[in-house]
Amino acid sequence: MLFATFAVSTSNSCYAAYMKSVPKPRNKAAAKPTINDIARLAGVSKKTVSRVINRSGSLHDDTREKIEAVIRETGYVPNPQARALALGRNFLIGLVHDNPNAQMILNMQQGILEALRDTDFELVVRPVDRSSPDMLDDVRSFLVRQRLYGVVLLPPISEIDALARLCEEVNCKYVRMGSSVLDDPDHMVASNDRDAVIEATRHLIALGHRRIGLISGPHGFNSAQVRRDGFEFALAEAGIKLPRSLIADGQYTFESGIAAAESLFDLQPRPTAIFACNDEMAAGVLFAARSRGIAVPEELSIIGFDDTPIAARVWPPLTTVRWPIVAMGRSAALKIIGDATSVSPEDQEPSTFVSTLVRRGSVAPPMK
Amino acid sequence: MLFATFAVSTSNSCYAAYMKSVPKPRNKAAAKPTINDIARLAGVSKKTVSRVINRSGSLHDDTREKIEAVIRETGYVPNPQARALALGRNFLIGLVHDNPNAQMILNMQQGILEALRDTDFELVVRPVDRSSPDMLDDVRSFLVRQRLYGVVLLPPISEIDALARLCEEVNCKYVRMGSSVLDDPDHMVASNDRDAVIEATRHLIALGHRRIGLISGPHGFNSAQVRRDGFEFALAEAGIKLPRSLIADGQYTFESGIAAAESLFDLQPRPTAIFACNDEMAAGVLFAARSRGIAVPEELSIIGFDDTPIAARVWPPLTTVRWPIVAMGRSAALKIIGDATSVSPEDQEPSTFVSTLVRRGSVAPPMK
DNA sequence: TATATCTGCGCAAACGATCGCCCATGATAG
DNA sequence: CTATCATGGGCGATCGTTTGCGCAGATATA
Incomplete structure (x- = not known):
């Protein structure tokens, strides 16, 4: 014994x-x-x-x-089970998402797990279906049944206010990941997408591009709106008119990027550069350009957003905006478990992260 | 603390x-x-x-x-917490992995979560460091402390027998994912990689390729060994000699694919086709070919393995082998929770899944 | 010295299930 | 008609914590 x-x-x-x-x-x-x-x-x-x-x-x-x-x-x-029972609260952090970019989910998990390492917390993943009418009830029963200590909400569902209210109601800590800063730093980790897009667009303008197409994200997505705002701001700032025809709707998917690029390619004259609101769609633009025999970057410059692995694996490698997802995930997790761990309780976790332009081979000055 | x-x-x-x-x-x-x-x-x-x-x-x-x-x-x-305490067993399924392909992890999660949907089980993810001497102890404390109901072990660590013994020892159900069939169908879900590689290689041979390069996976990986075996078998079967120089070592990463391709490109004469043991490396081959101005598929055919999203997003889209990871994940989870759910307890979950060749644009007959 | 105020610490009751044992009931055999 | 058995069902202990309440003993104040 x-x-x-x-x-x-x-x-x-x-x-x-x-x-x-x-x-x-x-x-x-x-x-x-x-x-x-x-x-x-x-x-x-x-x-x-x-x-x-x-x-x-x-x-x-x-x-x-x-x-x-x-x-x-x-x-x-x-014993965690006994603690959970007596406390009415589990040492589990939930990751609730609605099938956005696969790479983003994984980077997020990595960041969260880094923060949870050497703590008593575990990570539970839970995909949900935003289009389902039962979504809120599903999440509610998930939170209540498992007595989650906290959840990290990934975009796009992180933009649903009802979800945040739900977390408050069932007394579950939460952090919303987003593309714009809300006035609630305790429950929000965001990146400065707008500034990054402005920087990217200025980069194109500085090289001499004037007819620049935009492939937007889906309607209703805050990140899509913010990125589009930054794009339009940079053009207006340079005194460049933006005809409606140069804006194509995208859905953040590779296929929607191809379709949007096709519609932009049909314009006369063709845009000399395209900014796609994420890398998946930018890869679609590149794919469509190859199909048509349009040379990149000679005849067409492309900039994406996210810096997912695919951006560096296509040819030419994509100029894009790097979003520090791993660090943001770590910060989100630390915001949740911060008061439960004794690691330097003084320094507040940052709520805003800086996205930066990564220059690769898909951008060049326009042909004469 | x-x-x-x-x-x-x-x-x-x-x-x-x-x-x-x-x-x-x-x-x-x-x-x-x-x-x-x-x-x-x-x-x-x-x-x-x-x-x-x-x-x-x-x-x-x-x-x-x-x-x-x-x-x-x-x-x-x-109440799950009370059940866990009284039962000494939690309703959690663990996913233990050692940072293999990111896309594979995510597909795996998807498959497992499909099986867990509408059950009382949740999925807990746990990355480990295979190179750490504490790895086994880490996993043990994870299993024991959380009283996991079962775990799914992903390759490559699924090939570590000590891990399986550990699961037995702490009385935790487990399923090992793999590339070759063991004689333990209750604890193994595998795909017929060898047959799929043979089919892919035969495809190249049938088109007329005779100098075919192989980019292998890292030493010690069962999947790497099995895929290489299939490749060599198909060549021998066709009476084609395989000089050692046509085999380049890879590490399953994009960068290692580039490096291996470079070494193969330096050969005189150059191989007319390359089989890479996964898509990441195949994408690296394509990237390296573009850098050198080698036309694909005209001057070089490429076949990959896994059918990850990148295979369909590069240009030309890669011919590759599709591995039914999602279905395998679902099956693995059902093997674990099968006796706990009342869904048709009779039909045994399959242990072997069929990988199939997906023909895209990266393969063509060799030039004369 | 007596009273009031702290402070450190223990007892025992939750917390919400599971499960070993025991009992009641009706069926069957001798 | 009684003894044995099979079977549905209840009581209460148990899992390992947390925590409300209360009680000594120490210190401070009058």
Whole structure:
């Protein structure tokens, strides 16, 4: 038996009676120390051990150190299931998303997991269907049943205010990932997409491009709106008129990028550059250009957004905007578990991250 | 520090908020009924309710139907935390992986989540570091602490026998994903990579290719070995000699594909076709060919493996082998939770899946 | 010295299921 | 007609924590 060698420092008759009342020993194969063992070895009560574990209440330094020593010595780890039951709250962080870019989800997971490493938290992933009328109920039952400690909401569903209200209602911490800064830094991690798009568009303009096409994101997406705003601002700033025909609707998918590019290619004269609101669509533009024999970047410059792996794998590699998703995921997770871990509680996690232009081979000055 | 802490005041206030939110619009799931409520409403004991929930023991049809009616009526859902504590087993499925292809992880998650949909199970993701000496201990503490119901092991770490033994030891169900069939169908889901590679290679040979290069996967990977075996088998079968110089080492990464392609391009004469053991490396070959001005598929045919999204997004789109990862993930999850769900317990989940050749634009007959 | 105020700490009751045992009931055999 | 058995169903212990309440003992104030 694991603890037979430990000295029992108190002869508590109540405890002895308790031990005697146990009808039969459980399977001791998975014998792990419980809080009772720690209390017995330290000569205190469970409550006191719980106090040092949860840093609640005040207690003598001697007592605390004694208990901490015993914990360290036995390698005691509190049982998460029992904690969850007593606390009514689980040590799980949920990642709720609605099938946006696959690479983005994975980078997000990576960032969150980095923050959760060496903590007691685990990551639970949960895709939802935004178009389903039951979506809110699904999420609600997910949060309530699993008693999640917190959730990270990925765009585009992070833009649904009802979801945020739901989290408040069921008392679940949450962080919304987004493309524009809300006035709620505790529940929001965002990037400065607008500035980055302005920078990208200025880059094209500086090279001499004047007929620049835009492939937008789907309607109703905040990120799509913000990126389009930045694009239009940069053009207006340079005094360039933007005819409606140069704006093509996209759906953030490769195929929609191809379709949008086809429509832009049919214009007379053709745009000399295209800004696509994400890399998937930019890859579609490149694909469509190749199909038509349009040389990139000689006859057509392309800029994407996201800097997903595909941007660097196509030929020519795409100039794009790098979005620090991993760092944002880490920050989001730290915002949620921040008060539960004792790692430097002072410095606030940043809420805004800077996206930067990555110059590769898909951009060149326009032909004369 | 070692343990997470809770702010007591937060916990209290949220409890109050939760209690206040009980007068709820929907009469269904907000006020969570307990098993005691069900027992009282049905006029039976907790134990009997538990019997119908867990399908254990035998009991009168009248009793069962009565209880089921009450459960349906009240929208009762058993508390997962309490179940986990009493059962010593959580309703969580773990996905343990060591950073292989990102797209593969995501497809895997999708497949598993499809199987878990409408069950009480959730998916917990856990990346590990295979090169770390603590890897086994990390996984062990993960399994033991979270009391996982089961885990899905992704390649390449699925090939580590010690991991499988560890799962047995801690009494955790597991399924290993792989590229070759082991003799343990209960714990293995595999695809017939070898046959698929043979088919792909035969395809190249039938078109007239004789100098075919191979970019292998990293040493020690079973999938790499199996794919290489298939390649060599198909060449031998056609009586084609394979000089060692036509085999280049790859690491399953885009960059290693570029490097391996460069070395093959330096050969005199150059190979007319290259089989890369995954799409990432195949994309690297295409990238390297473009850099050198080698026309694909006119001067060089390329075949990849996996059919990840990138294969269809580059130009020309890559001929590749499609691996039914999503279906395999679903099957793996069903193998684990199969006996816990009442969905047709008779039909065994398949252990072997068929990979098929997808013909796209990166293959053509060799030039004369 | 007596009273009031803290402070550290323990007892025992939740938390919400599961499950070992025991009992009641009706059927069947001797 | 009684003894044995099979079977549906209940009581209460248990899983390992957290926490409300209360009680000593120490310190401060009058």
